[in-house]
Amino acid sequence: xxxxxxxxxxxxxxxxxxxxxxxxxxxxxxxxxxxxxxxxxxxxxxxxxxxxxxxxxxxxxxxxxxxxxxxxxxxxxxxxxxxxxxxxxxxxxxxxxxxxxxxxxxxxxxxxxxxxxxxxxxxxxxxxxxxxxxxxxxxxxxxxxxxxxxxxxxxxxxxxxxxxxxxxxxxxxxxxxxxxxxxxxxxxxxxxxxxxxxxxxxxxxxxxxxxxxxxxxxxxxxxxxxxxxxxxxxxxxxxxxxxxxxxxxxxxxxxxxxxxxxxxxxxxxxxxxxxxxxxxxxxxxxxxxxxxxxxxxxxxxxxxxxxxxxxxxxxxxxxxxxxxxxxxxxxxxxxxxxxxxxxxxxxxxxxxxxxxxxxxxxxxxxxxxxxxxxxxxxxxxxxxxxxxxxxxxxxxxxxxxxxxxxxxxxxxxxxxxxxxxxxxxxxxxxxxxxxxxxxxxxxxxxxxxxxxxxxxxxxxxxxxxxxxxxxxxxxxxxxxxxxxxxxxxxxxxxxxxxxxxxxxxxxxxxxxxxxxxxxxxxxxxxxxxxxxxxxxxxxxxxxxxxxxxxxxxxxxxxxxxxxxxxxxxxxxxxxxxxxxxxxxxxxxxxxxxxxxxxxxxx
Numbered sequence: 001x002x003x004x005x006x007x008x009x010x011x012x013x014x015x016x017x018x019x020x021x022x023x024x025x026x027x028x029x030x031x032x033x034x035x036x037x038x039x040x041x042x043x044x045x046x047x048x049x050x051x052x053x054x055x056x057x058x059x060x061x062x063x064x065x066x067x068x069x070x071x072x073x074x075x076x077x078x079x080x081x082x083x084x085x086x087x088x089x090x091x092x093x094x095x096x097x098x099x100x101x102x103x104x105x106x107x108x109x110x111x112x113x114x115x116x117x118x119x120x121x122x123x124x125x126x127x128x129x130x131x132x133x134x135x136x137x138x139x140x141x142x143x144x145x146x147x148x149x150x151x152x153x154x155x156x157x158x159x160x161x162x163x164x165x166x167x168x169x170x171x172x173x174x175x176x177x178x179x180x181x182x183x184x185x186x187x188x189x190x191x192x193x194x195x196x197x198x199x200x201x202x203x204x205x206x207x208x209x210x211x212x213x214x215x216x217x218x219x220x221x222x223x224x225x226x227x228x229x230x231x232x233x234x235x236x237x238x239x240x241x242x243x244x245x246x247x248x249x250x251x252x253x254x255x256x257x258x259x260x261x262x263x264x265x266x267x268x269x270x271x272x273x274x275x276x277x278x279x280x281x282x283x284x285x286x287x288x289x290x291x292x293x294x295x296x297x298x299x300x301x302x303x304x305x306x307x308x309x310x311x312x313x314x315x316x317x318x319x320x321x322x323x324x325x326x327x328x329x330x331x332x333x334x335x336x337x338x339x340x341x342x343x344x345x346x347x348x349x350x351x352x353x354x355x356x357x358x359x360x361x362x363x364x365x366x367x368x369x370x371x372x373x374x375x376x377x378x379x380x381x382x383x384x385x386x387x388x389x390x391x392x393x394x395x396x397x398x399x400x401x402x403x404x405x406x407x408x409x410x411x412x413x414x415x416x417x418x419x420x421x422x423x424x425x426x427x428x429x430x431x432x433x434x435x436x437x438x439x440x441x442x443x444x445x446x447x448x449x450x451x452x453x454x455x456x457x458x459x460x461x462x463x464x465x466x467x468x469x470x471x472x473x474x475x476x477x478x479x480x481x482x483x484x485x486x487x488x489x490x491x492x493x494x495x496x497x498x499x500x501x502x503x504x505x506x507x508x509x510x511x512x513x514x515x516x517x518x519x520x521x522x523x524x525x526x527x528x529x530x531x532x533x534x535x536x537x538x539x540x541x542x543x544x545x546x547x548x549x550x551x552x553x554x555x556x557x558x559x560x561x562x563x564x565x566x567x568x569x570x571x572x573x574x575x576x577x578x579x580x581x582x583x584x585x586x587x588x589x590x591x592x593x594x595x596x597x598x599x600x601x602x
Contacts, residue, residue: 012257012258014256015253015254015255015256015257016254016256017251017254017255017256017264018255018256018264019264019267019268019271020268021254022251022252022254022255022264022265022268022272023267023268023271023272024272025247025251025254025272026244026248026251026268026269026272026273027272027275027276028181028182028185028186029244029247029251030242030244030272030273030276031185031186031189031276031279032185032241032320032324033117033118033121033185033317033320033321033324033532034237034240034241034242034243034532034536035189035192035241035279035280035283036121036188036189036192036298036299036300036317037237037240037241037297037298037299037528037529037532037533038054038237038238038241038280038283038284038287038299039196039283039284039286039287039288039291039295039299039302040234040237040295040296040297040298040299040529041054041234041235041237041238041284042054042205042209042234042284042285042287042288043205043209043210043288043291043292043293043295044209044210044227044230044231044233044234045209045231045234046205046206046207046208046209046210047205047206047207047209047288048207048208048209050209050234050284050288051281051284051285053235053238054238054277054280054281054284055277055281057238057239057241057242058242058273058274058277058280058281060544060545060571060575061242061245061273061544062269062270062273062274064245064544064545064548064549065245065248065269065273065548066266066269067548067549067551067552068090068245068248068249068252068548068551068552069248069252069261069262069265069266069269070262070552070555070556071084071090071094071249071548071551071552071554071555072084072090072249072252072253072261072262072265073260073261073262074093074094074555083253084249085249085250085253086249086250086485086487087103087107087245087246087247087248087249087250087485087487087543087547088100088103088104088107088485088487089249090249090551091103091547091551094551094554094555095547095550095551095554099547099550100487102542103487103542103543103547104486104487104488106538106539106542106543107246107485107486107487107543108332108335108486108487108488109538109539110243110246110535110538110539110543111328111329111331111332111486112332112518113531113534113535113538113539114328114535115325115328115329115332115518116518116521116522116525116531117240117528117531117532117535118321118324118325118328119155119158119159119162119321119325119518119519119522120155120522120525120526120527120528120531121298121317121321121528122158122317122318122321122322122325123151123154123155123157123158123522123526124151124298124301124526124528125300125314125315125317125318125321126154126157126158126314126318127150127151127154128300128301128310128314129311129314129315129318130150130154131150132307132310132311132314133311151526152523152526155519155522155523155526156519156523158321158322158519158522159515159516159518159519159522159523161322162322162325162326162329162515162518162519163511163512163515163516165322165325165326166326166329166330166333166511166512166514166515167504167507167508167511168326168330169501169507180319180320180322180323181319181320181323181324181327183316183319184316184317184319184320184323185316185320185324187312187313187316188300188313188314188316188317188320189279189283191300191309191310191312191313191316192283192287192299192300192313193279193282193283193286194309195290195303195309195310196283196286196287196289196290196299197282197286197290198290199289199290199291199303200286200289200290202289202290202291202292203289204288204289204290204291204292204293204294205288205289205292205293206292206293209231209293210222210227210230210293211227211293212224212226212227214293216293216294217294217295217296217297217301217302225588226592228585229584229585229588229589230585230589231585232533232537232581232582232584232585232586233529233530233533233537233582233585233586233588233589234533235533235536235537235578235581235582235585236532236533236534236535236536236537236538236540236582236583236585236586237529237532237533237536238536239536239537239539239540239541239544239579239582240532240533240535240536240540241280241536242536242540242544243535243536243539243540243543243544245543245544245548246485246543248265248269250485251265251268252265283299287299287302290302291303297527297528297529298528298529300313300314300317329511329514329515331485331486332486332514333507333510333511333514334485334486334489334495335486335488335489335490336510336514337501337502337506337507337510338489338490338491338495339490340502340506340510341490341494341500341502342490342492524594525590525593525594527589527590527593527594529589530586530589530590530593531586531590533582533585533586533589534583534586534587534590536582537579537582537583537585537586538579538583540575540579541575541576541578541579542579545571545572545575546572546576549568549571549572553565553568
């Protein structure tokens, strides 16, 4: 039976994911701050094309998600079935190194811009809470109002909170992140929907949207250029709302087989994305009908009450932004720290090699990673040990290498060539399972004094790697509901989600530098609508359209009909033009907004 199933293109597994769990993960990943910008997007475009474009984006992302589902498991030229648990793994395996670098650049850019957008959104929500909680009859006289410079103060405060939370070692130690984020996003989305529906009888809005000469929210009189670029930025905001392709393969990797995971995943995508679309189109249309051309870039800012509901909604926004920031930020931390780990491993390996060739007793080598660095407990000394000089000089990933003992290679594709292509030179060592086996069996002559305290940890790490190398094995599922990857992490070293870390002081320095940079940019460019548009404009086309279509072409090949192939090319061309135009519109919106903005001013 197993052979028959493998002949059908998939391998049975013992995973626990189902259509319902995958649908929940997808829906919770889709619904986010982007929904709050949709009424403003419809306002710029108008009743004529606004709802239609939300529908078009929905159909496109639904189609691309179906295509990605078919790319999770592929049969290689050797006849083996390969699984791609991460987006960039699929791109690397099917499209090559250059495409892998390109998709990783867009992944990293998406994460960086999203962190900025989340900081702006969180600070805006905090300011709304402060103003509604102020007892002063004139909200503009409140200490933290915009007129008193409250926004930049709250932006710095938001950054300070993230500075503290960023010291959490990884998302596996913060499972509550996904829970809070999910509850928060659903809460504020439905509050925005309900308040909009209460006022939908206003029947505002027009077929052409905000007209030239109209004074919009914020007091700006719309020029012809403002109208054109406002429409383009609105397209980017719609793309931002649907920007979740990065995590689809990771969700699919949790599914039980049989049935084939692509079948289950397609059903989950249909259910979750369609439900999200219904929520999106309802919030967008109800919000525009309620507030008309006066709608704010973030719909919650348009409503006068009830205050208690708006306070709850903004608290939910703030909670979601605080936690969602960590989902993306931890991916950056993992990436940066992985290369510092490798650099330290390389130095330690050279020291150990020099000591092995010398008659002098080697000096103790400090532990490179710590589990609970606060206590200084070493958990990995493998970096201080090198294989015998006769060992083969292989550069393969521990998850994609055949062992010296002739074990079968992993079919769970996990390649590290991208980081090598980027210029990170890796010391020539045996594949990690063989290095650990040599260490644990006493075949290595250089025995670090710290070694006795870490053997147990190395045994468990070796066992985990062998499990991942076994046919049907996969990357260890994450406790957090969803997570992001940059694609640039050095996967030849144990990553943070495997509980191998840099020392605490190094983590504090690296992570704090990133958070401070994000906070500084958000403080000097606190424009939610424009920033949301920029994120969608820059990353929606490559991550949700170009690469999914390219992967699908590679997997299906001649199975694609000429007519459908031409259809895909047309979508590519049109959406590429839209992406370029939307990027220009978003950048222009930021520049115009910045021209009248006082940095750290009142």
